[in-house]
Amino acid sequence: MYLYVFAPLALSFAVALLLGRFLIPFLKSINMGQKILDIGPRWHKSKEGTPYMGGLLFIAGTLAAVLAFGFFAKRESGAAGFADMYTLAMALCYGAIGFIDDYAKRIKKQNEGLSAIGKLALQFPVAIIYTAVMHFSGAITTKLWIPFANIQAELGVFYYICVVLGIVFIVNSVNIHDGIDGMCGTVSSVIMVMYLVMFAIAKNEAGMALSGACLGGLIGYLWYNWHPAKIFMGDTGSLFLGGMVVGIAVWLDVPMLIALFGVVYIIDIVSVMIQVGYFKLTKGKRFFKMAPIHHHFELCGWSEYKLVTVTASITAAMSAVSVFCAAFR
Numbered sequence: 001m002y003l004y005v006f007a008p009l010a011l012s013f014a015v016a017l018l019l020g021r022f023l024i025p026f027l028k029s030i031n032m033g034q035k036i037l038d039i040g041p042r043w044h045k046s047k048e049g050t051p052y053m054g055g056l057l058f059i060a061g062t063l064a065a066v067l068a069f070g071f072f073a074k075r076e077s078g079a080a081g082f083a084d085m086y087t088l089a090m091a092l093c094y095g096a097i098g099f100i101d102d103y104a105k106r107i108k109k110q111n112e113g114l115s116a117i118g119k120l121a122l123q124f125p126v127a128i129i130y131t132a133v134m135h136f137s138g139a140i141t142t143k144l145w146i147p148f149a150n151i152q153a154e155l156g157v158f159y160y161i162c163v164v165l166g167i168v169f170i171v172n173s174v175n176i177h178d179g180i181d182g183m184c185g186t187v188s189s190v191i192m193v194m195y196l197v198m199f200a201i202a203k204n205e206a207g208m209a210l211s212g213a214c215l216g217g218l219i220g221y222l223w224y225n226w227h228p229a230k231i232f233m234g235d236t237g238s239l240f241l242g243g244m245v246v247g248i249a250v251w252l253d254v255p256m257l258i259a260l261f262g263v264v265y266i267i268d269i270v271s272v273m274i275q276v277g278y279f280k281l282t283k284g285k286r287f288f289k290m291a292p293i294h295h296h297f298e299l300c301g302w303s304e305y306k307l308v309t310v311t312a313s314i315t316a317a318m319s320a321v322s323v324f325c326a327a328f329r
Contacts, residue, residue: 004209009216012061016220027051055237058217065213073205079137084206087247090130095240102234127167147325171242173265178238181227194319260318268292
């Protein structure tokens with residue numbers, strides 16, 4: 001069974017690592033360098049020109065590994081047995097939206113791609129289609145598992161509305177969380193390890209292959225993204241990761257646990273909402289020194305290494321609690 005962990009992980013890592021040797025010089029040659037806004041920490045200016053779209057590394061690694069090993073995994077009978085492929089397809093769609101956004105930044109030659117409304121107009125249909133496919137395949141029901149209370153609440157059609165809204169919210173939360181060398185990749189790697197454990201407990205080979213493939217690709221990407229980063233994941237990577245994180249949670253029927261293991265993502269996007277709301281209410285005052293909140297801590301003197309260590313440690317602790325909850329549901 002563990003072949004479906006180590007083989008996809010190793011192949012995905014190799015693909016990401018080797019692709020990086022060619023992709024980074026290529027992106028530099030076509031001027032796909034990050035534009036750093038003046039409103040950010042001044043020391044981030046040294047990162048200007050670093051290539052983005054680095055998410056292509058772990059996307060390529062994940063896709064190659066799943067295609068090589070995922071189809072050979074033991075599956076449930078019927079259409080529900082391909083929930084891993086539906087989840088990967090959704091993540092790829094979000095990665096494609098991110099790619100469009102990243103490419104728009106190159107055309108505009110600034111750190112602004114698609115508008116917020118434009119992104120949402122593309123993101124919601126993907127979430128709706130994924131939820132519908134998972135429903136009609138029988139991979140999900142309308143019952144919401146509530147951790148700690150360990151009860152199943154029947155929500156009817158309202159469950160699907162919550163899933164769609166939750167998918168879009170978490171995808172954008174992961175996108176907001178990307179902003180420090182190695183942080184989003186490390187936090188997402190910890191979550192993939194947690195998913196590996198959950199799938200191993202459930203003896204789900206297809207899930208092990210998918211999460212193992214994503215983990216391997218992320219490790220290969222972090223080889224180039226660790227401080228000082230040689231490449232950034234861009235929206236191409238962060239939206240793909242958001243799709244993977246929330247898609248697997250829906251598939252495993254543990255969406256409410258995202259409030260635990262995805263807490264650092266959520267804190268970041270909530271900090272942005274607080275900052276914007278406070279700015280409008282006070283006509284120009286700021287609640288944080290800068291949002292998302294990880295930049296606030298930077299301006300308070302935290303190093304990038306400290307931010308990565310703290311966010312990854314919090315995620316690891318919450319992931320351990322999540323595994324415990326899921327194992328004894």
